[in-house]
Amino acid sequence: MSLRDRIAGSQVWKSVFRHGPPTDRRNRTQAILSNLYLHMHPVSVRKQGLALSYTWCMGGATFFLFLVEVVTGVLLMFYYRPTLEHAYNDVLALRDVATLGVLRELHRWAAHAMVIAVMLHMYRVFLTGSYKPPREFNWVVGVLLLVLTLLLSFTGYLLPWDQLAVWAITVGSNMARATPILGLEGPGADLLTLGDGVRLITPGSDAMYVMLGGRSVGEAALNRFYVLHCVAIPLAASLLIMVHFWRVRKDGGISGPL
Amino acid sequence: MAKRPSVQEILEAARRGTSIPAQGEPPAPAASAPPTPPASTQPTPTPGPDGPRPRLSLQEKLDKAEAERAARVAAREAGAAPAEATESGKPSIREKLELARAAHPIRDVAPREAESKAEEAEDAPPAPAAPSKAMSLKDKLAAARAGGPVAAKPDAPAETPAAPGPKKALSLAEKLAAARAGGAVAKEPPASTEAPASPDADAPKKALSLAEKLAAARGTAPKPSGPKAEAAAAADREPPSAEVAGTREVAEALRDAGARKAQEAAGRPSGPAPAGPRAPYSPESRPEPAAIETPPGSRLQLDRRGLLVFVSWTFIAWTALAAALAMLSWMMVRFLFPNAEAEPPSTVKVGRPLDYEPGEVSERFKDRWGFWVVRDVDDQGRDVIYALQTYCTHLGCPPTWLAGERKFKCPCHGSGFYKDGVNFEGPAPRPLERYKIGLADDGQIVVDKAQTFRKDLDQWSDPDSYLAV
Numbered sequence: 023m024s025l026r027d028r029i030a031g032s033q034v035w036k037s038v039f040r041h042g043p044p045t046d047r048r049n050r051t052q053a054i055l056s057n058l059y060l061h062m063h064p065v066s067v068r069k070q071g072l073a074l075s076y077t078w079c080m081g082g083a084t085f086f087l088f089l090v091e092v093v094t095g096v097l098l099m100f101y102y103r104p105t106l107e108h109a110y111n112d113v114l115a116l117r118d119v120a121t122l123g124v125l126r127e128l129h130r131w132a133a134h135a136m137v138i139a140v141m142l143h144m145y146r147v148f149l150t151g152s153y154k155p156p157r158e159f160n161w162v163v164g165v166l167l168l169v170l171t172l173l174l175s176f177t178g179y180l181l182p183w184d185q186l187a188v189w190a191i192t193v194g195s196n197m198a199r200a201t202p203i204l205g206l207e208g209p210g211a212d213l214l215t216l217g218d219g220v221r222l223i224t225p226g227s228d229a230m231y232v233m234l235g236g237r238s239v240g241e242a243a244l245n246r247f248y249v250l251h252c253v254a255i256p257l258a259a260s261l262l263i264m265v266h267f268w269r270v271r272k273d274g275g276i277s278g279p280l
Numbered sequence: 281m282a283k284r285p286s287v288q289e290i291l292e293a294a295r296r297g298t299s300i301p302a303q304g305e306p307p308a309p310a311a312s313a314p315p316t317p318p319a320s321t322q323p324t325p326t327p328g329p330d331g332p333r334p335r336l337s338l339q340e341k342l343d344k345a346e347a348e349r350a351a352r353v354a355a356r357e358a359g360a361a362p363a364e365a366t367e368s369g370k371p372s373i374r375e376k377l378e379l380a381r382a383a384h385p386i387r388d389v390a391p392r393e394a395e396s397k398a399e400e401a402e403d404a405p406p407a408p409a410a411p412s413k414a415m416s417l418k419d420k421l422a423a424a425r426a427g428g429p430v431a432a433k434p435d436a437p438a439e440t441p442a443a444p445g446p447k448k449a450l451s452l453a454e455k456l457a458a459a460r461a462g463g464a465v466a467k468e469p470p471a472s473t474e475a476p477a478s479p480d481a482d483a484p485k486k487a488l489s490l491a492e493k494l495a496a497a498r499g500t501a502p503k504p505s506g507p508k509a510e511a512a513a514a515a516d517r518e519p520p521s522a523e524v525a526g527t528r529e530v531a532e533a534l535r536d537a538g539a540r541k542a543q544e545a546a547g548r549p550s551g552p553a554p555a556g557p558r559a560p561y562s563p564e565s566r567p568e569p570a571a572i573e574t575p576p577g578s579r580l581q582l583d584r585r586g587l588l589v590f591v592s593w594t595f596i597a598w599t600a601l602a603a604a605l606a607m608l609s610w611m612m613v614r615f616l617f618p619n620a621e622a623e624p625p626s627t628v629k630v631g632r633p634l635d636y637e638p639g640e641v642s643e644r645f646k647d648r649w650g651f652w653v654v655r656d657v658d659d660q661g662r663d664v665i666y667a668l669q670t671y672c673t674h675l676g677c678p679p680t681w682l683a684g685e686r687k688f689k690c691p692c693h694g695s696g697f698y699k700d701g702v703n704f705e706g707p708a709p710r711p712l713e714r715y716k717i718g719l720a721d722d723g724q725i726v727v728d729k730a731q732t733f734r735k736d737l738d739q740w741s742d743p744d745s746y747l748a749v
Contacts, residue, residue, distance in 0.1 A: 097612060097615055100615070100616060101618075115620060119619045119620045120615060120618070120619055121611060121614045121615045121617070121619060122611045122612065122614065122615045125615065
């Protein structure tokens with residue numbers, strides 16, 4: 023009995039892998055279906071689904087980049103402190119002091135690449151008409167994911183807490199002030215008025231104020247963006263990614279003709 | 281070509297189909313044993329098989345196979361040093377093949393001894409091959425006869441007497457081979473056809489015919505003949521080997537590369553195979569020995585292919601991926617070890633010795649640094665300054681200095697310590713600890729929290745644990 027057989031025949035191994043060696047079709051199928059991570063991928067795929075020239079694999083690339091962001095982001099969180107005192111210095115220290123100083127750059131590059139990949143993915147889906155019924159709902163989910171991707175970039179942009187970050191977020195958050203109805207300077211803000219000129223939308227209650235946790239970009243905004251960037255938005259994105267993938271399977275597989 | 285596998289298949293089918301015990305003619309099979317490997321291995325044995333096949337009965341085939349196996353085992357046990365046998369076995373075949381091609385003329389003309397000697401002299405590498413084969417033959421023969429193990433080397437002299445016999449036997453084998461295989465084999469027979477006339481030859485011929493046919497079917501014709509024709513006669517190895525080579529060359533040239541590759545991949549020197557190790561009957565077990573015997577010309581290809589296996593892009597890609605992941609994992613672990621600490625330094629200057637009154641317990645550094653600076657007279661009457669750690673030795677709470685009661689009192693469980701830090705009440709098991717203390721160049725007292733001194737370990741006598749005023 024070889025060592026390999028002994029390992030493959032042990033209870034520990036069998037408790038994890040419920041199937042035999044993938045030497046025949048049944049076991050190969052089992053290897054996919056009985057694995058939480060692999061079962062997301064169909065056991066069989068249309069040839070067209072594998073054609074790089076057809077799918078561009080941009081959806082997969084986006085997901086991969088998302089995973090890169092998760093891994094590098096978690097590592098960055100070990101050192102980064104979202105406070106006015108430490109934020110900027112911690113970012114510098116991550117580059118200059120910590121081992122693996124390229125980590126933050128990886129996080130940043132992957133973020134840029136992810137936005138690009140999402141765009142290309144949408145473009146491909148559009149060109150191949152893969153947004154058409156019955157996939158229209160998944161297109162909507164995809165659009166939401168696009169928004170979340172952009173929001174991740176936006177919130178992450180503030181965290182280095184340098185001049186570029188502060189003023190970029192200042193400009194960006196000022197746009198929230200133009201939100202219809204909910205923005206102080208947005209159209210329809212006057213509609214939310216009680217009685218004679220008691221406005222509900224004020225500089226201390228409009229969309230921008232909620233977003234920044236204050237009237238200007240300060241420590242409250244930094245902490246708020248940090249939580250959004252590291253917890254809230256990734257959670258939402260993960261949820262939508264699951265829905266997105268699930269719908270891909272349920273709607274007929276990867277971009278094959280229906 | 282299409283018929284290649286047929287022999288093998290027939291034999292296997294015969295085995296499966298009938299459960300007849302295989303005990304034919306042990307001696308004959310013994311001789312044939314060595315050659316068997318080629319036949320067994322790949323689905324493409326030799327081109328020659330066509331003729332002989334039909335003639336063999338199932339029983340015969342079974343007997344043959346059984347005998348071969350027995351012979352192999354016997355040969356092994358007979359004492360042919362396993363290492364020698366195995367190692368020599370493989371090269372021997374190749375060398376024989378080479379000899380067969382390059383040394384035909386020599387063989388034809390010269391008597392057996394002369395041949396062997398000449399070959400040995402001429403081709404250093406090929407010569408050893410002959411001996412090795414000889415060994416296997418001899419061993420087998422010996423096993424068959426139950427005689428003592430014969431030396432494996434080309435002891436031509438010992439067997440010289442048998443020379444006539446073997447020659448005849450050879451000639452027979454050659455003729456048969458020639459008749460059946462034509463082409464490649466045909467060339468060789470003429471050379472060896474010299475003296476079949478002797479009376480002995482006839483008997484061997486008949487006896488051999490079966491074995492030869494079988495062998496021929498597999499491409500190993502010559503050897504079987506040798507053994508059957510009286511052990512002595514059979515002893516002559518070289519002629520048979522040459523012939524074998526002839527047929528084998530063709531057969532092996534036809535073999536597909538797959539087998540070689542597999543063998544190459546297995547990294548087997550091919551030595552073990554010839555020994556005929558497989559005790560069990562399974563047909564699957566036999567293929568390997570055949571794979572071992574690859575024509576010399578194919579070596580280069582083998583190497584290249586083998587190399588390709590390891591230099592393939594897939595291999596490179598996986599290796600690179602594994603290396604990258606391993607490196608990344610290490611870097612991530614390393615990443616978690618801070619290269620810069622946010623903690624305060626472990627040393628702190630607490631002023632000059634004379635800044636402290638005799639008998640004073642200073643709490644200036646308790647909150648931030650975690651120690652009291654105490655100036656007092658110790659057991660030996662010396663005026664000393666020491667730094668007491670503010671952690672109760674019970675569970676680590678910070679005691680309080682009660683100046684009125686002249687003791688440290690822990691608020692958690694009531695432990696009490698004298699001014700020198702020795703516990704006297706409550707659950708505290710031992711005295712408070714001291715930090716290292718000393719004088720800096722500028723005359724200030726320096727307390728180093730990196731080192732502590734415990735009274736219960738007799739460390740308070742250490743000069744670093746106090747500062748004499």
